Amino acid sequence: MNIKISNSEKKIKGNIRITGSKSESNRLLLLQALYPQITIANLSNSDDSDVMQKALSSKEAVADIHHAGTAMRFLTAFFATREGRDVVLTGSKRMTERPIKILVDALRQLGAGITYTAAEGYPPLHIKGKKLEKNKVSMQANVSSQYISALLLIAPKLENGLELTLEGKITSVPYIKMTLALLGEIGVVSSFEGNVIRVSPKPEIDPVTLTVESDWSSASYFYSIAALCDEGTEIKLSAYKASSLQGDSVLAELYRAFGVHTGFEDNTITLTKTHAAPERTISFDLSNAPDIAQTIAVTCFGMGVGCHLTGLHTLKIKETDRLEALYTELHKLGADIRVTDAELFLEPSETIHENVAIPTYNDHRMAMAFAPLGLKVPLIIEEAEVVSKSYPDFWKDMEKLHFQVTPV
Numbered sequence: 001m002n003i004k005i006s007n008s009e010k011k012i013k014g015n016i017r018i019t020g021s022k023s024e025s026n027r028l029l030l031l032q033a034l035y036p037q038i039t040i041a042n043l044s045n046s047d048d049s050d051v052m053q054k055a056l057s058s059k060e061a062v063a064d065i066h067h068a069g070t071a072m073r074f075l076t077a078f079f080a081t082r083e084g085r086d087v088v089l090t091g092s093k094r095m096t097e098r099p100i101k102i103l104v105d106a107l108r109q110l111g112a113g114i115t116y117t118a119a120e121g122y123p124p125l126h127i128k129g130k131k132l133e134k135n136k137v138s139m140q141a142n143v144s145s146q147y148i149s150a151l152l153l154i155a156p157k158l159e160n161g162l163e164l165t166l167e168g169k170i171t172s173v174p175y176i177k178m179t180l181a182l183l184g185e186i187g188v189v190s191s192f193e194g195n196v197i198r199v200s201p202k203p204e205i206d207p208v209t210l211t212v213e214s215d216w217s218s219a220s221y222f223y224s225i226a227a228l229c230d231e232g233t234e235i236k237l238s239a240y241k242a243s244s245l246q247g248d249s250v251l252a253e254l255y256r257a258f259g260v261h262t263g264f265e266d267n268t269i270t271l272t273k274t275h276a277a278p279e280r281t282i283s284f285d286l287s288n289a290p291d292i293a294q295t296i297a298v299t300c301f302g303m304g305v306g307c308h309l310t311g312l313h314t315l316k317i318k319e320t321d322r323l324e325a326l327y328t329e330l331h332k333l334g335a336d337i338r339v340t341d342a343e344l345f346l347e348p349s350e351t352i353h354e355n356v357a358i359p360t361y362n363d364h365r366m367a368m369a370f371a372p373l374g375l376k377v378p379l380i381i382e383e384a385e386v387v388s389k390s391y392p393d394f395w396k397d398m399e400k401l402h403f404q405v406t407p408v
């Protein structure tokens, strides 16, 4: 379904309840499969968490996780440890282009039985579950932190725990810390010193209920809306925690540069537009928060602010090549933009072309990052249903903020 989106209001007030973090949810679902004593509250209603849950409980010979990167990586480690289980783990066409060799090599070092059914280094995988006897492994850390989190999640169930040595510059570090923090919440002891992570074995845990914080990456689109609106705009988002495990909570700090203040009270964050756009170029290193790169690039373009974004090396292997997609679509809207393999340069500009159709490349974040631009010009978002990967209620929530969302 293609939709036209626009909003002529410049001062917005509203309250939105955002679904649970998909990153936290997919970790906790895996941990719950290992430790049934875990109860999860505020679980994400995203497609990615849905496919994760279904694959964990399915007894089928093939598990298809569609577009869900975390599910692909976490389940590879999970199935590798399921003694007697024989499963083919596959996903969408794009998933068969997202590399997994680093994780498979590490699991093989631990003793896993995994083979590729098509291209070497990429899903689908044929996994023959067995007891992993070894407990020491090294792995390259500069491509995706999901490979590291996958090993850490199964680590406390290995007989001797895990000692993981990370090679190269470690990327997306907050996601690794989130994994270790969630392990800590169920009583697993771990350490992360220099480039070595150690996880102690924990065969059983006590019953525990864990509440997932709402998704900060999803909050980014409302930060963008606040930035693109006039002073006096106030958007309340729930349910958030004073101390977040999600690296994307850095939004509160980053969006100060765009005149958005974040208040926190009773599990609600209030985004207030306090002052106008800065007349300068913004520079951010997003290697710790790659999922908000699209939002920030579009915010800058909509505000007429230039930006230099670095640390974007993981964007090329996500749902689409996000650097290419950003370049193509912002350029179409009139931006003076340049990208490399890890950086994005945007010049300040005044004009935004109207009624441009934005394809979404099977990438939820393309749809959601461009939608706030409807405050500046009407635009068309193609295959708008793509948002369900992380945020099925996104368009309904946009309507709550008086965006006009019309099928075309």
Ligand SMILES: O=C(O)C1=C[C@@H](OP(=O)(O)O)[C@@H](O)[C@H](O)C1
Residues within 6 Å of the ligand: 022, 023, 024, 070, 143, 144, 145, 146, 149, 171, 172, 175, 290, 291, 314
């Ligand atoms: O562990 C996670 O939940 C995630 C880690 C990040 O991936 P990379 O480590 O591949 O950058 C992030 O982009 C993804 O959306 C979720």
Ligand SMILES: C=C(OP(=O)(O)O)C(=O)O
Residues within 6 Å of the ligand: 067, 068, 069, 070, 071, 291, 318, 319, 365, 390
């Ligand atoms: C990159 C993402 O997800 P995944 O890697 O889990 O598919 C994302 O949600 O932006």
